[in-house]
Amino acid sequence: MKQELTLLDVLQAKVKINEYIKNTPLIRAYNLEKLFNGAQIYLKLENLQHTGSFKIRGVANKMLNLSKKELEKGVTAASSGNHAQAVSYMANKIGTNATIVMPENAPKAKIEGTKEHGANVVLCGFTGEERDYKCNELIETYRYSLIHSHMDPYVIAGHSTVVLEAWEQMNFKMDEIIVPCGSGSLASGAAFTMKQLDKSIKVTGVEPASVPLFTNSLKANKPLTVNMGETIADGLRVSKAENINFNLISNNIDSIETVEEDTIKKAVKEIGLKEKITAEPSACVGLAVLFENKIDTSKDRKICIVISGGNIDASLYSEILAI
Ligand SMILES: *Cc1c(COP(=O)(O)O)cnc(C)c1O
Numbered sequence: 598m599k600q601e602l603t604l605l606d607v608l609q610a611k612v613k614i615n616e617y618i619k620n621t622p623l624i625r626a627y628n629l630e631k632l633f634n635g636a637q638i639y640l641k642l643e644n645l646q647h648t649g650s651f652k653i654r655g656v657a658n659k660m661l662n663l664s665k666k667e668l669e670k671g672v673t674a675a676s677s678g679n680h681a682q683a684v685s686y687m688a689n690k691i692g693t694n695a696t697i698v699m700p701e702n703a704p705k706a707k708i709e710g711t712k713e714h715g716a717n718v719v720l721c722g723f724t725g726e727e728r729d730y731k732c733n734e735l736i737e738t739y740r741y742s743l744i745h746s747h748m749d750p751y752v753i754a755g756h757s758t759v760v761l762e763a764w765e766q767m768n769f770k771m772d773e774i775i776v777p778c779g780s781g782s783l784a785s786g787a788a789f790t791m792k793q794l795d796k797s798i799k800v801t802g803v804e805p806a807s808v809p810l811f812t813n814s815l816k817a818n819k820p821l822t823v824n825m826g827e828t829i830a831d832g833l834r835v836s837k838a839e840n841i842n843f844n845l846i847s848n849n850i851d852s853i854e855t856v857e858e859d860t861i862k863k864a865v866k867e868i869g870l871k872e873k874i875t876a877e878p879s880a881c882v883g884l885a886v887l888f889e890n891k892i893d894t895s896k897d898r899k900i901c902i903v904i905s906g907g908n909i910d911a912s913l914y915s916e917i918l919a920i
Contacts, residue, residue, distance in 0.1 A: 602786070602845065604793040606754040607761060614657040614755055617690060621645050621759075623766035623901070628871040633887060635896030640868075641763040644876050644907025648710065650832075651759050651783065651905050652683035652746075658755030659744055660687050668693040673741040675699075675728035678707030679832055679906055680746040685716035696735055698728045704831060704910045725837065747782035748839045757786030763901050764794060771798050774901045775883040775892070778802035778811055778846075778853060779833035783905065785845030792849045799851045801892070803882040805830050806855040814838045815847055829861055829913075832879030832906065854892075856885040863888055865917050868904070875914070880905040 622645065626638040643651040660672065671694040674684045681697040688695035695716040699708060700723050711718050721731045735741055745752065764771055774791060778784040784802035791798045804811060807826025814821045820838035828834060846853070864881035867888075868874045883902040886892055892900065 600750060600841065602750045602753055602789055604790065606750060607757040607786070607790050610654075610658040610751070610754040611758045611761060613661050614654060614758065617647075617657045617687065618653055619646055620762060623763055624872075626872050629867065629884070632867075633894035636894035636898040636900050638887075639763070639767060639899065639901045640872065640874065641759060641766075641901060641903045642874065643759060643903060643905050644874065644880060648679070648682040648686045648714075649906055649908040650679040650683065651756060651903070652679045653686060654758050655752035655755035655782065656680065656683040656687050656744055659749060659751040660691060660693075662751050663742055667742045670740045670742065671695065672744050673697065673732055673735050674744040674746065675725070675732040676746055677831060677834060678703050679908060681711040681716070681718070682707060682714070682908070684744050685711045685714035688716060689714045696741065698731045698735070700724075700728065704908070704913075706908050706910045710908065725835070747780035748841055750841065753782050753786040753841070753845070756783045757790040759783070759903060760787040760790055761794070763903065764791070767899065767901060769795070770899055771901055772898045773799040773801060773892070774903065775801045775803060775886065776903045777830075777833060777879055777882045777905050778804045779879065780835040781811055781838065781842035781846050783903070784811070784850060785842040787903070788849035789845045800849065801886070802846065802850055802853045803886045804853065804855055805833055805861065805882065806857050808833060808836065809855055810835060810838050811843075811846055811853045812855055814843055815853060818847070819843070829858055830879040830882060832877065833882070854886045856882050856889055860885040860888050862917050862920060865909075866920060869918060874904065875907045875909065876904045877906050877909040880907065
């Protein structure tokens with residue numbers, strides 16, 4: 598299996614997935630800007646992407662690189678939510694069947710979203726290990742192809758297209774790009790790709806303080822497994838760092854920051870009320886890190902924040918807006 602990532606992989610992914618994804622809007626956040634010190638803040642709106650998150654990018658690239666024979670047998674994936682929806686959607690688009698293993702406590706919006714596109718959903722346990730075990734069982738029995746959510750260069754290359762697109766939309770003038778970091782597939786691709794394109798652009802990854810996976814892994818200089826604390830950012834609940842993501846991040850990223858739960862909620866609320874954007878908690882850590890004054894927001898700096906998804910249960914959303 599392919600293990601290395603090159604800029605050519607990213608450029609090929611961009612061409613390959615083009616007809617399956619939306620070139621999502623990039624907006625300037627004039628109202629949020631007023632809260633900071635004069636930096637220009639741009640938001641790349643992947644909450645408006647098909648299935649409500651950037652995940653379709655990597656999944657599309659992976660599935661479009663499978664053989665006809667593999668597609669005839671079908672695909673499987675283990676996911677806590679957005680990856681599941683993306684696999685279900687793409688399987689439907691290209692005419693293959695998908696069986697997705699999801700945790701019993703996945704948000705309702707994400708389970709429903711997955712079923713809606715036609716995939717079989719198997720609910721299994723609460724941890725990644727339990728889901729992986731079930732997935733392997735399915736692969737043994739049915740010879741499905743695994744669409745892994747982050748341990749795959751095709752997936753990483755597909756995810757990387759979001760920062761490439763944002764860079765183009767900003768006319769190649771960008772001082773910093775901020776992305777959320779869970780398993781690190783988005784952050785690893787973003788960091789690698791931006792450093793290939795323009796080394797002067799700062800790339801920052803953000804994770805919840807309760808799951809400091811890459812903060813700790815970078816300190817230890819090796820991929821770690823950390824204790825998983827509670828976080829509202831369900832897309833960032835990943836306790837084990839994999840080699841491929843760790844290597845790309847440690848070789849390319851400028852900084853990894855953490856944010857507190859209260860700031861994540863504040864970011865969900867502010868982006869909703871000030872910019873009229875429905876974003877899920879995992880997608881708002883990039884704004885939260887500005888609220889925690891961990892980013893240089895000095896005058897005229899051009900900062901791009903990737904708003905990675907918008908799938909949030911109505912009950913949780915109303916709770917946050919009412920804080
Ligand atoms: C998957 C996901 C993330 C985290 O991406 P990783 O590649 O796992 O780091 C962030 N936000 C949303 C909305 C996601 O679906």
